[in-house]
Amino acid sequence: DTEVTQTPKHLVMGMTNKKSLKCEQHMGHRAMYWYKQKAKKPPELMFVYSYEKLSINESVPSRFSPECPNSSLLNLHLHALQPEDSALYLCASSPSGGHTIYFGEGSWLTVV
Amino acid sequence: DQQVKQNSPSLSVQEGRISILNCDYTNSMFDYFLWYKKYPAEGPTFLISISSIKDKNEDGRFTVFLNKSAKHLSLHIVPSQPGDSAVYFCAASTKRNSGNTPLVFGKGTRLSVIA
Secondary structure, eight states: OOOOOEESSEEETTTTOOOEEEEESOOSSEEEEEEEEETSSOEEEEEEEEEEEEEEEEOTTTEEEEEEEEEEEEEEEEEEEOGGOOOEEEEEOOOOOOOEEEEOOEEEEEOO | OOEEOOOOOOEETTTTOEEEEEEEEETOOOOOEEEEEEOSSSSSEEEEEEEESSSSEEETTTEEEETTTEEEEEEESOOOOGGOOOEEEEEEOOOEETEOOOEEEEOOOEEEEEO
């Protein structure tokens, strides 16, 4: 069972909407990640938070805005998305200094 | 510049036989390698890993072999079962003072185990 929980599992939004994806982990991990995955492609890193501070932003457009309210929660705020942003958005976490990251089940996003 | 390569997009194996999934890497700084399994509509699940100080790690039906000189690793599944049918991703990372680098993923290999 995954211990990284993502909500919602499915989201359909219009290009003018504002929505958020949420992620929660209770494993005490201090690094949290957002990945994006399109069909038949590997997961693509978007953001990394380390000890609740943004440490990596892989040149992601500003219409994606991450937020880490505390060590257990990670949000991804979405605004003015494009249809090509439709994808599976994966949250993950890892222990401090650990190599293995653990993924949630993902949130399927469709932008119409 | 693809640092982790899985050159076989797909593999079909008969149930009960061995499945061998291959992965090559170019960055000699990688010191930790992982395999993830992904079913459709789910997030990747961690399967097995290996540190660069080892050449083999085994966990039940799954064994990962690392050949550092060839920059090559492989995942062996034996015996293969229909439930193993999934996409398998190879991933690598390196340690640095500020923590580990995020994982670099290969493009994945779709394994089909035929009953």
